[in-house]
Amino acid sequence: MDFGFCLSPSSHVKMDSVDLTTFNRLKETNPDVNTCIACGSCTATCTAGNFTEMSFRRILLMLQRSKEEEAKKMIQRCMLCGKCTLVCPRGINIRKILLDITR
């Protein structure tokens, strides 16, 4: 029945169907991803983020939501300058994680 309006399609991620292979593999090689508190310091300082939407915090989130393609596309913008690693309050070795994802 057409009422002339409708509910917008749901944008929520169905966690049951999420494929976490990449993220789990990443957790194995870099256990420090577990300690991320999503504070966003990495994103705030990001050199590439100054020009694009590059955000490490979002990359981690995308991987946890099995949006691998988007994450990989975002990673291409990274300049590996290491500011994110320096400012991370949890001491996460972000550059290594970024490199590991691209391998």
Added chain:
Amino acid sequence: MNNNIFHPFVLPFVLGMAFVLTYCVVGLIRVIWQLPKEDRKQFLISLVTPKTIWANIRDLFGDCLFHVKIWKRNPLLGYMHSSIAFGWFMIIVIGHVMLFTLKPLEGVEVEGFARSFTNFYYPIFYKHFATETPVFAFLMDFFLLMIISGILIAVVKKIYSKIVGVKRVTKFGFADNMVRFALWTIFPFRLIAEKSNIMAFWWLYSIDLMIFMCMLPFTRYMHIPTEALFILLRHAGLKAREPRKGFALAQLYSCPSCGLCIDACPMSVNDQKSGNTSAYFMKILRNGDMAEAQRIAETCLMCGKCVLVCPVSIESCDIKFSQRAAVPYEIHSDHSYLDVISTEAEHSGDPSGARAFTFGEKISTKPKTLYFAGCMTQLTPKIMRSMKQIMETAGENYDFLDKDGGVCCGRPMILSGKPAEAQAMIAKNTELIKQSGATKLVLSCPICYKVFKEEYHLEGIEILHHTQYIDELVKTGKLKVGKGEVNYVYHDPCELGRAFGVYDEPREVIENVGNLVKAKSEKVESICCGGSLGSFRLTQQERDEITQNSVDDLMFNKPDEIVTACPLCLKTFSKKSPVAVKDIAEVVVENLQANN
């Protein structure tokens, strides 16, 4: 067969000699074959260029024969190595001189030099075959005793290595230990055989030589023949391109695993981490354990200290780079978005996200100085503020390249083994710098300084680190500073000091504003702060250990403040230092004279 000129006990020696010579010839052909075409050409040309010929001769004598670098490091260690290597060499040379100056020998038809080929084993066992003239006998005995004195030091070093100023030594496997034992026993056996002429000792001596020579290619002693080739290749100006081929292969075999780099490496502050040092890296790579070699290559801080303390001058950092570059990546960088950055004003405020980098109007006719802070300095804005004040006070016509965030210099990308992917950043920065119309580029970060010096083509633009720039301003009188009473210690950043030898300018600046005290390790010996971007694998805890060690070293003479010239060192030290850590620019600003 004449008994005066041949005895079956020479056979093991002849066998060993034949094997090692064959191996070396095959290895030589292999290394030269594996060189890329242009490198091979460059190498062959260098062999006939007078300048390189001179350098080759100098280093072949200085490094291979006299071991000047080891003497400089520690005289006793130098004596230990020289007495064995140079002594052995002299015994062989004098033996051959004796052979061809001898009167006609019974059973030997050839004369003079030719005897060195037909009877090459003769000098090795000469006492058995002939009685020699007194002068030669004295020289031969003298050098033999010299070798034995060196071996005695080596034995003591094995038990107590600190006697030659070495804290940690390389741990060896079975083959290396066995050859070392063979080497130690060769000369005592020879001495006994010569003095007693007991057949059994001549046999033992000969068999020992065979063991030494047959196992030589599979141990660290392969550095003896390879180093000569390595010196020739190095002077040809080659760089390692692949981790286990060509030039790199020659370097792997030239590494004597002496372990001088173990004490030097900042990572070996923790004994368990000393396996990450170059000595082990070279061994592991040589044995073909690629996964482990990759791990070490990615752990290394790339501070370059091992390269400078290496008595053979092996470019281990270059090999680590090539090892990093050998990893295949699935996803490659895409920095095409940098195109949105432009210096054209109409782009500013463009909704498409385009950025305009506006340079100040050219009001002054003075030559313009462009200041590039770099990513790391963006995280330490006090350096930027100090630099701004310095340039204002000196009345310079200056501009900022990255006031609101710039493009990375590209060095971190190169450090991660992706030099090709750094090109987009290098191109963009080059474009911006050229458009600025500056004649001088000042950098605050040694990481940037290295890449700008090595990879950028900025003809007509002088590239300076801010320590050099400040030194210049002070010396030309543009900047007047007063001398305070504070005791400073200066930390040499790896990529400024070891990479470019900028040791004096920062020290002169500091001496103008206060008292400079010495650190325990300085200049070439300075210890990496532990924050280096070179390492990918070191965890924060591992880095902290290195930082603590480096801070302790700097605090040796109890300075009031630590001064450095690298924003990354500054940030790293600030966490661990008991005293204030400052950049050289800040210290200068604190001591500016009022009447500037």
